[in-house]
Amino acid sequence: MELDDIDRRIVAALRADGRATYQQIGAQVGLSAPAVKRRVDRLRARGAITGFTALVDPAALGWRTEAYVELFCQGRTSPSTIAAALAKYPEVVDACTVSGEADALIHVMAEDVKHFEQVLERINAERFVVRTKSVLVLSRLLHR
Amino acid sequence: MELDDIDRRIVAALRADGRATYQQIGAQVGLSAPAVKRRVDRLRARGAITGFTALVDPAALGWRTEAYVELFCQGRTSPSTIAAALAKYPEVVDACTVSGEADALIHVMAEDVKHFEQVLERINAERFVVRTKSVLVLSRLLHR
DNA sequence: CCTGAAAGACACTATTT
DNA sequence: AAATAGTGTCTTTCAGG
Numbered sequence: 001m002e003l004d005d006i007d008r009r010i011v012a013a014l015r016a017d018g019r020a021t022y023q024q025i026g027a028q029v030g031l032s033a034p035a036v037k038r039r040v041d042r043l044r045a046r047g048a049i050t051g052f053t054a055l056v057d058p059a060a061l062g063w064r065t066e067a068y069v070e071l072f073c074q075g076r077t078s079p080s081t082i083a084a085a086l087a088k089y090p091e092v093v094d095a096c097t098v099s100g101e102a103d104a105l106i107h108v109m110a111e112d113v114k115h116f117e118q119v120l121e122r123i124n125a126e127r128f129v130v131r132t133k134s135v136l137v138l139s140r141l142l143h144r
Numbered sequence: 145m146e147l148d149d150i151d152r153r154i155v156a157a158l159r160a161d162g163r164a165t166y167q168q169i170g171a172q173v174g175l176s177a178p179a180v181k182r183r184v185d186r187l188r189a190r191g192a193i194t195g196f197t198a199l200v201d202p203a204a205l206g207w208r209t210e211a212y213v214e215l216f217c218q219g220r221t222s223p224s225t226i227a228a229a230l231a232k233y234p235e236v237v238d239a240c241t242v243s244g245e246a247d248a249l250i251h252v253m254a255e256d257v258k259h260f261e262q263v264l265e266r267i268n269a270e271r272f273v274v275r276t277k278s279v280l281v282l283s284r285l286l287h288r
Numbered sequence: 289c290c291t292g293a294a295a296g297a298c299a300c301t302a303t304t305t
Numbered sequence: 306a307a308a309t310a311g312t313g314t315c316t317t318t319c320a321g322g
Contacts, residue, residue, distance in 0.1 A: 001204065003204065003205070008205070011198065011200060011205065014197070014198035015197050015198050015200060016197075017195070017196060017197075018162045018163065018195070018196030018197040018198050019162065019163060019196045021297085021298065021299085022298080022299070022300095023297085023298070023299090031307075031308095032307070032308055032309080033298080033299075033300095034299085034300075034301085034307080034308080034309090035306080035307050035308075037299075037300075038306085038307085046204070047201055047204065048200065048201055048204035048205070049198050049199065049200055049201075050199045050200065050201055051161070051162070051198075051199040052161060052162030052163045052196065052197070052198055052199065053158070053159050053160070053161075053162040053196070053197060053199055054155065054158035054159050054162050054193050054195075054196055055193065055194045055195040055196065055197055056155055056159065056192065056193055056194065057191055057192055057193075057194055060145065060147065060190070060191065060192035061147070061152070061155065061192075066240070068212075068242070068249060079283055079285060082285055083285040083286055086285060086286060087286055090288075092286065092288075093287075093288050094286065094287055094288065095284075095285040095286050095287075096210070096281045096282070096283060096284045096285055097281070097282040097283045097285065098212070098279040098280060098281055098282060099279050099280040099282060100279040100280075102279070104285065105212060105279060105281075135242040135243050135244040135246070135249060136242060136243040136244075137240045137241070137242055137249075138240070138241040138242060138243060139223055139240060139241045140239075140240045141223060141226055141227035141230060141239040141240055141241065141248065142227055142230060142231055142236070142238070142239050143237075143238055143239075144234075144236075144237050144238065165314085165315060165316085166315075166316070166317095167314085167315065167316090175290080175291095176290075176291055176292075177315075177316075177317090178290085178291080178292085178316085178317075178318085179289075179290060179291075181316075181317070182289085182290090
């Protein structure tokens with residue numbers, strides 16, 4: 001599962017432009033288009049590249065409220081239990097277990113504050129959740 | 145800046161597969177390829193779609209340590225000051241101002257704990273930073 | 289705002305080195 | 306493993322409804 005220098009440059013090119021043609025990438029890294037394709041196929045097969053997506057302005061889709069929520073769970077709730085429960089909420093964009101007092105930190109995108117409140121209430125009602133602590137995003141400073 | 149139902153379906157298709165052809169998308173939404181292309185061009189021009197990118201497994205690129213850091217800043221530090229300072233760090237993947245005690249919340253990706261520690265030290269040394277509070281990511285539960 | 293057609297560019301496979 | 310050549314598909318522009 002080692003990436004050589006050319007692989008890294010191909011990945012960088014595809015991160016900068018996910019719709020770049022193999023020819024364009026090839027010109028950047030000094031390879032022919034088929035050679036680039038083979039490497040990209042291999043990177044996907046190995047799981048280094050997991051997919052391609054469009055980057056969307058959340059506001060344009062009506063997602064205007066964003067928050068980070070710390071989850072405090074009962075005794076020894078397994079990560080898989082938390083993951084399974086959170087997967088039900090499309091508003092939960094991201095979730096991870098963390099060090100420190102909280103058991104998990106989740107990233108929520110909602111249409112407005114009211115919508116966020118409803119989602120938070122439902123998450124709070126999950127059996128394993130003891131309490132939550134939220135911070136609302138005021139403005140995005142940067143995003144990569 | 146209104147998106148109709150077809151626009152939303154095109155965006156959904158491109159979020160699911162950022163390299164989908166206009167023909168494929170057209171088949172899904174009931175439009176010809178040129179019609180899809182014109183809508184995508186318009187969505188990009190309006191800033192609804194900001195770009196396309198490859199989704200990469202951070203571990204495959206050697207990014208094995210991830211953390212969220214709360215920033216506590218001096219008196220009235222402007223968001224643009226914070227943004228400008230953080231833009232210098234490629235390890236800062238995400239940053240936003242938030243409600244609550246902290247002034248900002250940032251998402252950091254580093255090669256290992258040592259690397260993270262170095263980045264954190266440099267951020268702590270920024271003139272406007274009073275103190276920071278970090279949580280390390282233990283395991284990712286989900287990601288969309 | 290869409291469809292349909294045509295030209296050019298690109299992807300993909302097979303072959304060769 | 307990469308370059309090249311050839312075939313098929315897609316993108317892109319343009320004309321027309």
